[in-house]
Amino acid sequence: MRERLLSLLLRTKRPPLWLGIICGALCIAAEAMLSLFLERVMSGDFLGGIYLLGVLLISIQWGLGLGLATLAGSAVAFNYFNLPPEWSFSYGTRGLWTPIPIFLLVGFAISSIAALVRSLNIQAENRRHEVDLTAQLAHVLLRTKDLKAALQPASRLLARAMEAPNLEIRLEELPGEEHAEALPLVENGVRVGTLVLPVGVPEPVRRRLRERMVPSLETLLRAAHDRENTETVLASSRDEIHRIAQEQAALRRVATLVARGISSAELFNAVAFEMGSLMKADHVAINRYDPGHVTVLGSWSWQDGTEKVLPLGSRWPLNEVSVSATVLKTGCLTRKGSYEQSGGKIATWVRKMGVTSTVGSPIIVDGCLWGVMLVFSSAREPRFEGVEERIMDFTELVATAISNAQARADLASSRARVVAAADETRRRIERDLHDGAQQRLVSLGLELRAVEDGVPPPMTELREQLSRAVDGLTGVVNDLQELSRGIHPAILSKGGLVPALKALARRSALPVELELEPVPPLPEHVEVALYYTAAEALTNVAKHADASVVYVTLGMAGASVRLSIRDDGCGGADYGKGSGLIGLKDRVETLGGRLRVASSAEEGTSLSVVIPIVMTPIVTVSADQS
Structure with a gap:
């Protein structure tokens, strides 16, 4: 209640003058009536304090001028109603005038203090309003992403608070206009905007704007500029980071493809x-x-x-x-x-x-x-x-892929040449054995048989010796035939892969169960690779697996031929334990195929080979020597 009364008494907006005159007259009349009532119980010299209440009230509400006028009227009423002789003005006795100067002096002091309190209150209210206005302007200017769009509501807010219609905040300098005044807004020597004042704004408002609001506006606009620049830099950084992330992800995907x-x-x-x-x-x-x-x-x-x-x-x-x-x-x-x-x-x-x-x-x-x-x-x-670096990163990956493809092509060609040379060497040795040493041994056996037939009957011991020699020579020829057949089986060239696998099964030291599906005619290098894989596997099973049976399966898997050899032995097959499996793996991979070996003591050893019938051509890459 007291705070509301104080706010009502100390309000910054001054009431109309005519209302103050009426209030002053009413206060004097009320004070005179009260003094006449109290005159019965107290001396008239002390009743002057009653008249000071109105002076205080009028000074607080309407300022020092009207307060002094009220003081003068109160002094007249005090002299007329309360100082002897009552109901008249006294001019002759000097002592009767002594209370009047004291009354005027005290009243003047009270009016001055009340006016000062009012002025200080107005200043405090203005400061509070300015702080609130600055906070509202900061809320408008600093929370927007577009500073230019925020200037219009900020201008309306400032114009309403300062009671200056058409006041405007601009970022650019004011062009020559007759009906406006420009206050430059400068922060640290840098122009950050312009405050445009229309003609007719009262001088106190202008002074208040220059002294109080311009510094705040300069600081706010500078902060808004910095915030906008920071937002721009951050947005650019986010875009750049997003672009780099996309680029790195794309490069990783391409690098993965290159590695594959x-x-x-x-x-x-x-x-x-x-x-x-x-x-x-x-x-x-x-x-x-x-x-x-x-x-x-x-x-x-x-x-x-x-x-x-x-x-x-x-x-x-x-x-x-x-x-x-x-x-x-x-x-x-x-x-x-x-x-x-x-x-x-x-x-x-x-x-x-x-x-x-x-x-x-x-x-x-x-x-x-x-x-x-x-x-x-x-x-x-x-x-x-600015895309040079990005493009060059991708071209370097392409160059790496091409170089890798060339290296793979060269490696595949080299392995293919090695395998082809080995096969050709086998054929030449088989041909030399068949056409050379084997034929000579057969001829030598026939000659010995002819000599045996020409020995006289009484020379039984010589005949038996020749017969043993012929039988031994026949065994050597048979062993040589087996060796020749292992180097390059003639049945593979004459009958194909299926008959060659059946021949391997018949000669195997272990029982072999065959499951051979019909396959189309295969290229010679594919048949040779599958035959030697089966021969090596059967030999390894007989030597190391301690198995009771071997299962051989041949069939088609899409556009590839598949050979599987499985036993029920003790397992233990490993690429690192001998060169046989490594050589088979090299031969199969040279043809673009895959060789897999799974070996365990519980399930035995399983070897599978998949070779594409239609080979995927290796892309040849050539560099222009420009």
Whole structure:
């Protein structure tokens, strides 16, 4: 209650003057009546304090001027009603005038103190309002992402609080206007905005704006500028981090494909897709340099329809003006815009696709220019600014994949040559044994048999010796035939794989159960690999497995032939325990197949071979020695 009364008495907005005059007159009248009532119990000299209450009230509400006027009226009423002679004014006796100066002096002091209290209260209220206004302006200016959009509500808020209509906050300097005044807003020597004041704003408001609000506005606008710049930097950083994360993820996916050793066509198309998605390009092509032209090995396009994609295997000339030709000449990353002034097959395709910019990055393999990666865009605004590092990262992965493919191709070719040389050596040894030593031993046996027939009957001991020699020679011929048959079985060349496996089963020291499905005619190198795998496996089972039976299965698995050999022995087969399995594995993998061995004491040993009948051609890569 007391706080509400004080706020009512000390309110900053001054009531109308006419109301103050009426209130002053009413206060004097009420004080006079009260003094006449109290005059019965107290001396008239002390009744002047009653008249000071109205002076205090009027001074607090209407200021010092009206308070002094009320003081003068109160002094007249005090003299007239309470000082002797009562109900009249006294001019002759000096002592009667003594209370009046004291009354006026005390009343003046009370009026001054009341006016000062009012002034201090007004200043405190103004400070509080300014603080609240600054907080509201900070809420408006610092919580928005667009500072320009926040200036209008901030201007309305400031204009309403300062009672200055059409007041405006701007970021730019004020152009020459006749009906406005500009207050520059400067923070640390940097202009951060302008406060525009319309003509007609009272001078106290102007002074208050200059002294109180301008510094706060300068600080707020500077903080808003800093916040906006910080938001921009953070947004740019977030975009950059997101871009780097996408780029690294794409590079990891491509690196994984490179490590897996997938086919070149799949890899190139995957790289084109990742590059196009990352760069937001319209078309991407990976081309290899060939004499006089480039060949498309991988391509991608965001548009549907095969006509939008550069066909795989298509060739494009190098004697025209193009990015590919420029990269071939310079060996550096190249950009090109419009092809409007160019002619030829490439320029026609570019104009048809609406391409507005092209970037080409060289693909360097083993120090030589192998090809070029082309990125096309149909956007009006350039998209490929600052992309050199990203493109080069992908081209380096492509170069690594090509180098790996070349190394794998060279390794496969080398292994194939070794296997082919070994097979040829086997055939030559088998042929030499059959046509050379075996034939000579057979001839020698026939000659000894003829000599035996010509020995006279009485020479029985000599006949028996010749007969034993002929029998021993026949055994040597048989052993030589078996050896020749193991080097390269003639039945494999004459009858095929199935009869050769049956012959192996018949000669095996252990029972062999065959499950041989009909298979189409197989290439000779595939039959030889399967035959020697079966022969080596049966030999190992007989020597080491201590098995009771061997199961041999032959059949088709899609486009591949599958051979499985399983026993019920003691297990223990391992690649590291001998060169036989390693040699078989090399022979099978040379043909693009797989050899798996599973061996345990509980289940025995299982060996499986899968070889594709139609070999996937190894992609040959050649570097242009330009």
